Amino acid sequence: MIATALWIALALFSAAIALNFYRAVIGPSLPDRVLAVDTMYMNSIALIVLFGIWVNNKDYFEAALLIAMLGFVSTIAVCKYLLRGDIIE
Amino acid sequence: MLDTLLEGAIAFMLIAGGIFAFIGSLGLTHLKDFYMRLHGPSKTTTLGVGCTLIGSLIFFSQENGPVIQELLITVFAFITAPVSAHMLAKSALHHKLKPDPRTRGNPQELESDRPKHTVEEAPQGNSPLP
Numbered sequence: 001m002i003a004t005a006l007w008i009a010l011a012l013f014s015a016a017i018a019l020n021f022y023r024a025v026i027g028p029s030l031p032d033r034v035l036a037v038d039t040m041y042m043n044s045i046a047l048i049v050l051f052g053i054w055v056n057n058k059d060y061f062e063a064a065l066l067i068a069m070l071g072f073v074s075t076i077a078v079c080k081y082l083l084r085g086d087i088i089e
Numbered sequence: 090m091l092d093t094l095l096e097g098a099i100a101f102m103l104i105a106g107g108i109f110a111f112i113g114s115l116g117l118t119h120l121k122d123f124y125m126r127l128h129g130p131s132k133t134t135t136l137g138v139g140c141t142l143i144g145s146l147i148f149f150s151q152e153n154g155p156v157i158q159e160l161l162i163t164v165f166a167f168i169t170a171p172v173s174a175h176m177l178a179k180s181a182l183h184h185k186l187k188p189d190p191r192t193r194g195n196p197q198e199l200e201s202d203r204p205k206h207t208v209e210e211a212p213q214g215n216s217p218l219p
Contacts, residue, residue, distance in 0.1 A: 001100045002099055002100055006103060008103075008104055008107060009104060009106060009107035011107075012111040013111075016114035016115075019118045020114050023117050029186055030184065031180050031181040031186065035117070035130060036117065038130065038177070039129075042130070042135065046138045049142055050103070050141065050145075052145065053103075053148050058156065061158055061159055064162055065161060065162050065165070068162050068165050072172075075173045075177075076176055079180045083176075083180050083183050
């Protein structure tokens with residue numbers, strides 16, 4: 001049962017990442033692209049966790065945590081740059 | 090019996106997470122303007138990733154005791170998603186992105202194209218403008 005659910009979830013998350021990539025390519029404005037990349041890293045966290053379930057290894061959780069923290073910091077940094085034209089004033 | 094129940098819970102969480110994340114990304118692709126598009130990822134995708142992580146938590150808790158580290162990413166995602174959505178909305182307002190006509194609300198930041206009167210140029214008499 002878990003194997004089937006794993007395959008369905010992997011397919012759905014891969015489709016979600018493809019849609020995010022489409023928005024990041026055609027996005028008419030800069031905040032659109034930043035939002036698309038932000039969503040892409042959230043989906044990639046879930047992909048890595050699903051891979052960890054697939055190979056039955058707990059250690060992939062740390063990679064997912066690293067991606068979560070760095071993605072949040074980079075989103076905030078790019079937003080600060082769009083708002084102020086500078087990151088650290 | 091319990092194993093079957095746990096497996097069902099894990100499978101349900103994984104599929105629910107996948108469906109939520111896919112709907113969020115579909116909204117990101119199909120909605121009309123940026124202020125609508127902000128809703129999909131900031132709410133739905135966060136819920137989808139949280140569901141997947143809780144499914145993974147149940148999966149790894151089966152063998153030897155509860156594994157609560159996975160809850161860390163869930164809590165982190167649920168804390169940081171509103172913050173990044175707020176910063177993105179602020180930067181969109183700063184760039185004065187055009188809202189779709191069906192988007193409700195008139196934020197002050199988008200109204201600055203209207204001419205503003207200084208004290209000297211203020212219209213005199215009984216003008217409707219202040």
